[in-house]
Amino acid sequence: MGDPIEIHQLVKTFGPTRALDGLDLTVRTGEIHGFLGPNGSGKSTTIRVLLGMLRADSGSVRLLGGDPWHEAASLHRRLAYVPGEVNLWPNLTGGEVIDLLGRLRGGIDEKRRADLLERFELDPTKKGRSYSKGNRQKVALVAALAADVELLVLDEPTTGLDPIMESVFQECVDDFRDSGRSVLLSSHILAEVERLCDRVSIIRAGRCVESGTLGDLRHLTRTSIQAELARPPVGLAGLPGVHDVEVDGTRVALEVDTPQIDGVLDVLRAGGVRSLTSQPPTLEELFLRHYGDQVEDGAPTEDGERP
Amino acid sequence: MTGVRILLWSFLYRDKWHLFWWTLGLTILYWSQAYSVGGLYTSQAEFDTAAAAMDNNAAFIAMAGPARALNTIGGQVTWQSTAFGAILAGLMSMFLIGRHTRGEEESGRDELLRAAPIGRQATTTAALLHAMIANVLAGLGVALSLIAYPLDVPDSIALGVGLTLTGWVFCGTALLAVQLTSSTRSAYGIAGTVIGVAYLLRAVGDIGNGALSWLSPMGWYQAMHAFSGLRWWPALLLVVGTAAGVVAAYVVFLRRDYGAGVVPVRPGPDRASPGLGTGLGLAWRLQRGAFLGWGIGLLLGGLSYGAMGDDVGDIVGDSQASRDLFVQSGDIVEGFYATAVLMLAMIAAGYAISSALRPRGEEDDGRVESLIATALSRRAWLLGHVTVTVLGTVVVVLGGGVGLGAGFALVTGDGEAFGRYALATLAYLAPVLVLAALARLLYGVAPRWASLAWLALVFSFVIMLFGELLQIPQGVQDLSPFEHLALVPAQPFTWTPWLVLMALAAALSAAGQLAFARRDVHG
Numbered sequence: 001m002g003d004p005i006e007i008h009q010l011v012k013t014f015g016p017t018r019a020l021d022g023l024d025l026t027v028r029t030g031e032i033h034g035f036l037g038p039n040g041s042g043k044s045t046t047i048r049v050l051l052g053m054l055r056a057d058s059g060s061v062r063l064l065g066g067d068p069w070h071e072a073a074s075l076h077r078r079l080a081y082v083p084g085e086v087n088l089w090p091n092l093t094g095g096e097v098i099d100l101l102g103r104l105r106g107g108i109d110e111k112r113r114a115d116l117l118e119r120f121e122l123d124p125t126k127k128g129r130s131y132s133k134g135n136r137q138k139v140a141l142v143a144a145l146a147a148d149v150e151l152l153v154l155d156e157p158t159t160g161l162d163p164i165m166e167s168v169f170q171e172c173v174d175d176f177r178d179s180g181r182s183v184l185l186s187s188h189i190l191a192e193v194e195r196l197c198d199r200v201s202i203i204r205a206g207r208c209v210e211s212g213t214l215g216d217l218r219h220l221t222r223t224s225i226q227a228e229l230a231r232p233p234v235g236l237a238g239l240p241g242v243h244d245v246e247v248d249g250t251r252v253a254l255e256v257d258t259p260q261i262d263g264v265l266d267v268l269r270a271g272g273v274r275s276l277t278s279q280p281p282t283l284e285e286l287f288l289r290h291y292g293d294q295v296e297d298g299a300p301t302e303d304g305e306r307p
Numbered sequence: 308m309t310g311v312r313i314l315l316w317s318f319l320y321r322d323k324w325h326l327f328w329w330t331l332g333l334t335i336l337y338w339s340q341a342y343s344v345g346g347l348y349t350s351q352a353e354f355d356t357a358a359a360a361m362d363n364n365a366a367f368i369a370m371a372g373p374a375r376a377l378n379t380i381g382g383q384v385t386w387q388s389t390a391f392g393a394i395l396a397g398l399m400s401m402f403l404i405g406r407h408t409r410g411e412e413e414s415g416r417d418e419l420l421r422a423a424p425i426g427r428q429a430t431t432t433a434a435l436l437h438a439m440i441a442n443v444l445a446g447l448g449v450a451l452s453l454i455a456y457p458l459d460v461p462d463s464i465a466l467g468v469g470l471t472l473t474g475w476v477f478c479g480t481a482l483l484a485v486q487l488t489s490s491t492r493s494a495y496g497i498a499g500t501v502i503g504v505a506y507l508l509r510a511v512g513d514i515g516n517g518a519l520s521w522l523s524p525m526g527w528y529q530a531m532h533a534f535s536g537l538r539w540w541p542a543l544l545l546v547v548g549t550a551a552g553v554v555a556a557y558v559v560f561l562r563r564d565y566g567a568g569v570v571p572v573r574p575g576p577d578r579a580s581p582g583l584g585t586g587l588g589l590a591w592r593l594q595r596g597a598f599l600g601w602g603i604g605l606l607l608g609g610l611s612y613g614a615m616g617d618d619v620g621d622i623v624g625d626s627q628a629s630r631d632l633f634v635q636s637g638d639i640v641e642g643f644y645a646t647a648v649l650m651l652a653m654i655a656a657g658y659a660i661s662s663a664l665r666p667r668g669e670e671d672d673g674r675v676e677s678l679i680a681t682a683l684s685r686r687a688w689l690l691g692h693v694t695v696t697v698l699g700t701v702v703v704v705l706g707g708g709v710g711l712g713a714g715f716a717l718v719t720g721d722g723e724a725f726g727r728y729a730l731a732t733l734a735y736l737a738p739v740l741v742l743a744a745l746a747r748l749l750y751g752v753a754p755r756w757a758s759l760a761w762l763a764l765v766f767s768f769v770i771m772l773f774g775e776l777l778q779i780p781q782g783v784q785d786l787s788p789f790e791h792l793a794l795v796p797a798q799p800f801t802w803t804p805w806l807v808l809m810a811l812a813a814a815l816s817a818a819g820q821l822a823f824a825r826r827d828v829h830g
Contacts, residue, residue, distance in 0.1 A: 051680050053828040073684035081680035087673040089593065090492075093575035096583060103584030104681035125574035129490065140677065153680075 010059035021206035034197035080144035088128030095124030134160035230272025310425025314433035334448035360621035366614030381534030396474030407434035409485035446471030472545035479552020489568035586691030601658035605707035613714020651707035652735030659743035708732035737808035738788035744815035751822030
């Protein structure tokens, strides 16, 4: 069987705006795939094309081996989706919505429904209008996780959840993956992605700019090193891939492109290493590397995401 | 009371158009009665005959109020406008108060304000003053327009002042209602019920010995006897009623917690009923409230037309202007009811269009995404709503006819007429469905423009009322789908135009559904 999600060179425009500009994304069976990008970068648009709500202008999109535009309903039976902003009907209770979505997906696992309600501490008798944002999200999560499906598509599912519920969510998604099924998780909570995801794709302005395991991606960025030497180092600044060198007598702090780390260690050793700390890049740094300029511009807008 | 002034100004500023339209609407309600009655009868003798026919009609009295001096313009204005004017003033008060008190509290916006250095009661007080000012404006509009008509000054003023004070009483009850429940919707339920009960007490009282009317603020308003021996003291009852409601509201307000009500929120079912598991089941669940409301409304509307019985000849009078207005052809009774049937069908078209636009509301509110991400296809989702719209329209249209037939049969004792009048509205099912299908086509192709379907209804309405009067060219008149059918019950029903319009409705609807299946669905 092929990969559950395969997207190649996807283009989607809204009038003059090119929301997706040749996007590639592959999610493999049995992995949690993190889908990272700031507001307005095209994450939700990608997911909507993937679910057959928007029609692609060009490129190929395969969902569970089928065409999401033409075979939407039959493919949807095999997946569950949690939108980024959960809007409920004001006069339907949470329990009614969970049952409705479950039945529309083709059945609901009663035992899991009860179990999830308990784990998420959700009161199913409240009407949609009286739920808080977090509770609306829980309704959608319980409905999705109680479904017997092969693929979960989650669009920023935890933005309204408190830390305890977030960890419940992480356990549930872990369990789901451990039974061999796949998850596409769009998020900008980096700690969550770091904790959960096997592979990550970073998108920017409608294109995928980076994709791979966290290990792969870390390789692409800088490691920060602090060292205390016996004597001042010689020739550090001239090394390839070394940045932001600060030398204060025998104390050294610098950043180095991870593949070039060996050369730095040679120079340090020549100076006689007394102590050394090296920090691998965090996902945040990875992220900022791709979006740093935008963050400095203060550019990302809050509502830019929706078409 | 810090902040009341600032808040009051901001409410008045934000609601300036609301206030304008409410005032204009209420003013027109009163003034148009004077205007239309003034032009209706050619002689006082004719007016007296018409008044005598209305005097004895219990259905009219239940609907409007005690029949007093109906052979004068002022008496007619008072009779026909005060009950509905009071209902409208009550609704206006309820919406203005609900919107600025519980509505703001529920949305959490009020929290921002309360954290600012303003008094705890500032929002409530400002909202109350705001709604009271709105009622003053409405009363002023009514009084001035009637004086300008011209009618007697003191009685005109009394109608305006009475309207203002009745509105104030409902300000008090609405202010109390929003303290009792924690959701704006149920507060509207309570305040609306109070208005309904006030109307009902007055109706039952007016048919009977009048005792129950004294329990209703609307009864107090009508007890001022404007244009038929004006007396002012019942206005005091309205002032006392207002004060009682407001004091009670403040007592509750000062004792309750922020965001809480007195009546606890009732939990709903934790499981969905078996029917709620398909596109159709959901569409029915979402639309059934509106369907029941419109259905009952049409039934009552039909009843009130029907209850005129065969007195319509006298009521309509002999003047050519009024004949042109009410009777399009043939026998005066049948002709009048042909117009009534057309009128009911156009009201039913309001249901059909709003129901056909419901899917757009769902899409706009972002509730479609989760649904069509399941095995429910977008076609099936829309088809569920279409089914509810079409079947609902059949029932609502029929409801108007059944009401009409029942009212007529009850008043005249002519049982055979029931079937003939009851089915008459179905003749207009076809044009009503054409308008609904037009709304659906617009929704499928360009959802942003879907509301334009309402314009088509307004156009049809204008053509019906003024088409002949303004001598609008036949080609333009033919654009209204209502213009192609036999005027039942005055003329025999003909199948051909009905079937053609039905086919047109089906084609428009199918095109709309196809277009929807092909376009992007938005959040």
